[in-house]
Amino acid sequence: MQPDSYLSVQALTKYIRRKFDADPHLRNVFVKGELSNLKVHPSGHIYFTLKDDKSRIQSAMFRSAASNLKFKLEDGMNVLITGDVNVYEASGQYQLYVQTMQPDGVGALYLAFEQLKAELSKEGLFNEKFKQPLPLLPQKIGVVTAQSGAAIQDICSTIGRRYPLAEIILFPAIVQGPQAAPSIVRAIQMAESVNSIDVLIVGRGGGSIEDLWAFNEESVARAIFSCRIPIISAVGHETDTTIADFVADRRAPTPTAAAEMAVPSKEELFERILERKRSLYTSFSNQIKIERKRLNSFEQSYPLQFPERLYRPFTERLSNLDDRLTRSRSELTTNRRAEHERLNRLLTYYSPIQRIKEGSNMTALLTERLTRATHNELRIYKDQFGSVVRTLKALNPLEVMERGFSIVYKNDKVVSSAAAFQKGDPIDIRMPDGTLRAEVKSVNVYDEGEE
Known part of the structure; x- marks a missing residue:
């Protein structure tokens, strides 16, 4: 056989792929199996192996289809898949290209709900220590919900009936559909930028799990958790539960219940004021009785009956202290005078003038004595000098x-x-x-x- 009769690997692969493309049974196939070797590419594509106890097939789910998944894929998860089977020419392997996927045995939304709930709970977003208390008398109440829905009507009517002093500020948001989650997050952030909001109600009326799904999105849960304003979650009816209910500071079964939770009832406030008034009146009456009784007791007491006896000891003590002060003052004056005289005598004795006078007298006496002694010495030396001169004169050769x-x-x-x-x-x-x-x-x- 001639070499030109042989097919290249690429040509054979292309032929096989055309066979796959032409087979209608390989389009929109329904397959169930277990996920393994799961890899999520940074581009958003997902690659994995779908297997059962006897066979396995390489599978890929591109970003366009993966973006519609409501739950998180994990190795070992049993799933139900729809897709096409075709050949990947670069490796010559056939692959299952997935279009849709849902958990086998449980709904995709329910699984996504449980997965996110477990993840956020592990992070501590449901912890009671992060829950903020609701204000007792809020002045401004923010509401994040649809502008034309029944929820805002129920909230406004309930607050107007219970506590008309509160101002209601609506932050409209889309509460259903693909755009609902980003819209709710923006509305919460807008409400947080208004500094005067005291409490925020986030919710909507009832519906199916698909209708309420925006309140199960992770972005909404994190926006509620990070908001500095106390938030009341009011999603659906009493039997509906969303992730937002677990993260919020308070959970109300309905929007109407949320409004009742956010504000006090004016009738209850009036009753509480009256009760406080009665309690204060009773307390003051009892206190006045107690104080009056104490006053009567004081008036009948011994010191007030005989007040002079009360201060007599102090008068006597004052008199004694006055006498002691007088004696002490006299003694102190006498002692100070004697000390003054002693010091004056010492000062006179050691006075520079007296010392100078004594020194002058001593100087005059010594001068007189020195003069006499000097005259005597001079006379003696003069006599001696004369004798020497006479001797020298007698011995002088010239005289001879x-x-x-x-x-x-x-x-x-x-x-x-x-x-x-x-x-x-x-x-x-x-x-x-x-x-x-x-x-x-x-x-x-x-x-x-x-x-």
Whole structure:
């Protein structure tokens, strides 16, 4: 067989796909099975394997069909599917392309309700600690519901009858259909932007689960939970229950019951005021009786019967204290005067003027003594000096020379012995009135005993 007679893989796959497309039994097939290997792509497409105890088939549900699902898919869930069977050319595998899906054995809406309820409960959105109390006397009441529905009429008539002082502000919203959930969320957010709203009623009249489904949407539940205004959920009739009922701060079975819950009855208020009035009157009457009895008791008491005896001890004590004060003052004055005199004497004794006067006297005395001692010392030194002068004068060679003596010098030195000279030595002779230069002609030394 020639090579050109062989088919390519792509051509064979395309042929098989055309066979699938041409088979009417593979279009709009109804299949049930168990979900496994569930993967949700970021694009919104869903891929999974549908299986039973003997076979399995790869399946895909594109975003356009997946956006209509009311419940969350999970591995192991048994489902009922409608779709088409065809070949995915890239892998050559046949696949089930899902158009619709619902749980097997339970309604899709009911399953979605239970799934969201379990998820929000786990997060704590139903916890009582987050519930806000309703105001006792609200001034402004917001209502999120259809503008033309019976719910707003019931709410307005009930509030007008029970508490006409309250102002009703309607925040219209679509409460049924695909656009209902976003519309309700926007209305709640708009009501929250009005600072003066005291309480908010969110609801609508009765209907099927499909009609009420907007109040089971997660976005509505989270908007109710995050709203700072206390919210009363009033959806459907008494037997209807939605996710909004669990999240809201209070749940009312009907819109009329919500209006009754939001405001007090004027008759009840009047009755409560009268009851308070009667209670206050009784309390004041009883208190006045008690106080009057106490007053009578005080009037009959011993101190008020004999008041002077009450303050007599204090008068006596005051008199004693006055006497003690007088004595203490006198003693204190005497002691202070004596202390003053003592200090004055000390001050006089240690006064700088007195010390200066004593110092002056002592200085004069010492000066006189120093003068006498100085004169005595000078006289003594003068006498000693005169004696020394006389001695020096007597010993002065010049004085001797005045009596006929002279001094002989040899080489500018005084010589007192003839033995120190030789014949021919030049000598200087000092006379009282001058000096003679001479020469030794002869030397004659005397023996001892000769003159």
